[in-house]
Amino acid sequence: MNDRDGFEDRLRAARARRGLDRPGEAGRGGLPAGPWGIGFRAGVEVFSALVVGILIGLLLDRWLGTWPWLFLLFFVVGGAAGVLNVYRLFNPRRGTGS
Amino acid sequence: MAAEGNTIDALSQFILVPVLGRVGESVGFTQSNLHMLIAVGLITALMMWGTAKRALIPGRMQALAESAYEFVHGLVTEQVGEKGKRFFPFVFSLFMFILFGNMLGLFPYAFTYTSHIAVTFTLAAIVFVLITVVALAIHGRKFFGYFFPEGAPVWLAPIIVPVEIVSYLSRPVSLSIRLFANMVAGHVMLKVFASFVVMLGGLAVIGPFVALLPLALNVALVAFEVLVAFLQAYVFAILTCIYLHDAVHLH
Numbered sequence: 001m002n003d004r005d006g007f008e009d010r011l012r013a014a015r016a017r018r019g020l021d022r023p024g025e026a027g028r029g030g031l032p033a034g035p036w037g038i039g040f041r042a043g044v045e046v047f048s049a050l051v052v053g054i055l056i057g058l059l060l061d062r063w064l065g066t067w068p069w070l071f072l073l074f075f076v077v078g079g080a081a082g083v084l085n086v087y088r089l090f091n092p093r094r095g096t097g098s
Numbered sequence: 099m100a101a102e103g104n105t106i107d108a109l110s111q112f113i114l115v116p117v118l119g120r121v122g123e124s125v126g127f128t129q130s131n132l133h134m135l136i137a138v139g140l141i142t143a144l145m146m147w148g149t150a151k152r153a154l155i156p157g158r159m160q161a162l163a164e165s166a167y168e169f170v171h172g173l174v175t176e177q178v179g180e181k182g183k184r185f186f187p188f189v190f191s192l193f194m195f196i197l198f199g200n201m202l203g204l205f206p207y208a209f210t211y212t213s214h215i216a217v218t219f220t221l222a223a224i225v226f227v228l229i230t231v232v233a234l235a236i237h238g239r240k241f242f243g244y245f246f247p248e249g250a251p252v253w254l255a256p257i258i259v260p261v262e263i264v265s266y267l268s269r270p271v272s273l274s275i276r277l278f279a280n281m282v283a284g285h286v287m288l289k290v291f292a293s294f295v296v297m298l299g300g301l302a303v304i305g306p307f308v309a310l311l312p313l314a315l316n317v318a319l320v321a322f323e324v325l326v327a328f329l330q331a332y333v334f335a336i337l338t339c340i341y342l343h344d345a346v347h348l349h
Contacts, residue, residue, distance in 0.1 A: 040276075041276070044272045044276045044279070045272050047275065048268040048271035049268040049272075051268070052264050052271055053264050056264065074264070078264055078268075080264075081262075081265040081268060082268075085265055085272070088265075
């Protein structure tokens with residue numbers, strides 16, 4: 001394996017010379033950070049949280065026969081969870097130790 | 099929008115049709131399943147063929163197989179850390195399955211199985227079950243502390259806990275909807291503009307010239323769809339990794 005000594009270094013130098021290594025991935029975790037990407041992600045997060053909230057509310061209502069109160073409650077909870085998701089999108093809680 | 103009685107029928111491309119004659123019909127084997135099998139076959143062929151020679155200087159197939167491997171490997175180790183290496187096979191097969199599904203769907207006459215919410219939600223549900231089981235296995239009961247951040251006032255618990263639970267449950271939904279919506283939107287757009295080409299093409303003398311416009315747009319759209327196909331597989335994989343990171347480290 002002697003002929004491979006320093007190969008990685010030379011490869012890295014060559015790549016840097018040709019500008020093949022992109023300087024830093026976009027956003028945290030390399031997620032696409034274009035305006036459209038962020039906007040679409042935020043929309044999907046809110047929508048899916050709402051869907052989950054509404055589904056839980058409907059199922060609980062059907063089970064307990066309390067239509068429409070739990071539905072309304074979990075609709076609001078789902079909306080709050082959607083806002084929380086969007087908040088997490090910009091302020092991830094990883095690494096903060098919280 | 100009707101030209102000579104034909105309308106834009108953008109959604110019929112997603113209808114499941116049984117294949118393989120009567121056998122397929124009786125077991126419900128559709129073109130979606132067929133394309134999944136093709137994708138799995140192609141991935142297996144790529145990895146087997148690519149790693150068969152194990153040359154020091156890789157050929158084309160080996161370079162492709164290696165770059166796919168290293169791409170996902172870098173993703174997993176970067177996001178989850180050294181502990182995440184045991185999840186590499188899972189993330190790799192997930193990524194390749196979605197990538198090949200998206201890419202295969204761009205070929206003419208092919209079917210995009212990732213354009214069905216049933217498929218994407220199943221994949222997302224597998225991810226969801228995995229992250230929950232991993233978090234429970236590693237952290238035990240401490241996992242439930244995830245739903246109530248330390249330091250928050252206790253009287254807020256009735257509000258925070260349901261919101262956190264719904265937020266946690268919305269992960270597989272957002273994961274599946276993102277992939278599904280992207281693939282459906284792309285294919286509907288392609289179909290709509292392709293219909294424009296045909297409709298405008300039959301528009302007297304000027305038709306063929308006007309039809310060039312949607313045709314040019316479709317060429318650009320196909321390139322864009324290749325980008326989206328890769329990007330969505332990447333996003334699915336990286337979000338899986340982020341969720342795995344949360345499950346392993348539990349912040």
